[in-house]
Amino acid sequence: MKIVQKVEKIYNDYKILGEWFNKFSTVGRQKTGGVTRLAYSSEEDEMHRIFKDISEDLGFAVETDGVGNTFVGLQKNKNKRCYLIGSHLDSVPNGGIYDGVLGVIGGLLILKWIKDNNIDIPVKVVAFRCEESSAFGKATIGSGLVTGKVKEEELCNFKNKKGESLKDILKSKGFLTKSYKLGELEGYIEIHIEQGRVLWDKNIELGIVTSIAAPKRFKLSIYGRQDHSGATPMMMRKDALSTASEVILEIEKLGRVESIYSTVATVGEIYETPNALNVVPGFVELGIDIRGIESKSINRVVSELKNSIKRITDKRGLNYKLTMTSSSEPVKLDDTIVKGLKRSSEKLKLSCIEMPSGAGHDAMEFADITKTGMVFIPCREGISHNPKENASLKQLYNACKIVCEYLKEVSL
Ligand code: GLV
Ligand code: MN
Ligand code: MN
DSSP: OHHHHHHHTTOOOHHHHHHHHHHHHTTTBOTTSOBOOOTTSHHHHHHHHHHHHHHHHTTOEEEEOTTSOEEEESSOOTTSOEEEEEEEOOOOTTBOSSTTHHHHHHHHHHHHHHHHTTOOOOEEEEEESOOSTTTTSOSOHHHHHHHTSSOGGGGGGOBOTTOOBHHHHHHHTTOOSOOOOOOOEEEEEEEEEOSSSHHHHHTOSEEEEEEEOEEEEEEEEEEOOOEETTTSOGGGOOOHHHHHHHHHHHHHHHHHHGGGGTOEEEEEEEEEESOOTTEEOOEEEEEEEEEESOHHHHHHHHHHHHHHHHHHHHHHTOEEEEEEEEEOOOEEOOHHHHHHHHHHHHHTTOOEEEEEESSOOGGGGTTTTSOEEEEEEOBGGGOOSSTTOOBOHHHHHHHHHHHHHHHHHHHO
């Protein structure tokens, strides 16, 4: 009890999280209550501007790198060995207001505690650009550039839905396309909403993440024949959309078969031309997302997926092209951080469990270069990437406390 009282003394400022959060929450608001802050849009720029303003008002030094990532510390010094804590400020279209933002303001609160209490732990807070794959078909671009996983030469290959390349967008925004070259890190820690319903259903305050599921993503183009929907008899059609529908259901089936290994398979994107009521669809493009924490299971889905697409299109006499747009391996997070964060939650009397992350995060980019850990807080009914996403700032505050306790334990 004595220990709890002592550590509680430095943890004030719960209200300030709400004040910061409110400044971000109106950016990119939709009528649905959700937000659209696509990567490298003016809304994402605005999110970074707010982060910069809040940080400067607190007396912190702010640096923006050549691709628009924002770093905040006690002073400017990129290469000083430090812990990096943060997340992202972009969103999916019509997404929730908590995804990413909580990890950034959580990091800021920890830095504020460190400064206010004169604690000698080197920490920088970071807000990465383009964590979501919805804008350029590729996730974690900002953090990938910083860690060297994404190469600057690749930027011309990442295109948005209008066909504009990320390289051209960066140029038009005055960025240099050179990312921040970090010095060696003490570690990377990210706080995030769980985006699933495990913590919510079990009524547990915190999740300590042990591994992160890796996505393999594909673009499937199906070439049918655009025909008159009234004049073309059913047996004479090459309907790209009906073919795509069979493929979509097959992908769902493959995901279900492998769900015992926590693998998931989703078709979340569909583009059809000409998309007209009285025309047999001539062309369809699908975006396919397969994820899991067991490579063998993911690979089985990928191989079955290839067989099924061939079988379905052969049967219907259509051509197709399948392109892998990204592929990463499941990521294991650092055991000593997992154990340390658990100890901190026990010390602060907060309930927690160890769990894998089904969603991708910037933390994936760091796991093989520095000790990396993540803390999840529950989100209401596990809803995320949805305007109804909801989470408690009290739980965020708890997550900040266990991270700060862990840092104190290992650093002082
Ligand atoms: C990030 O939100 C993801 O798609 O996992
Ligand atoms: Mn997200
Ligand atoms: Mn996120």
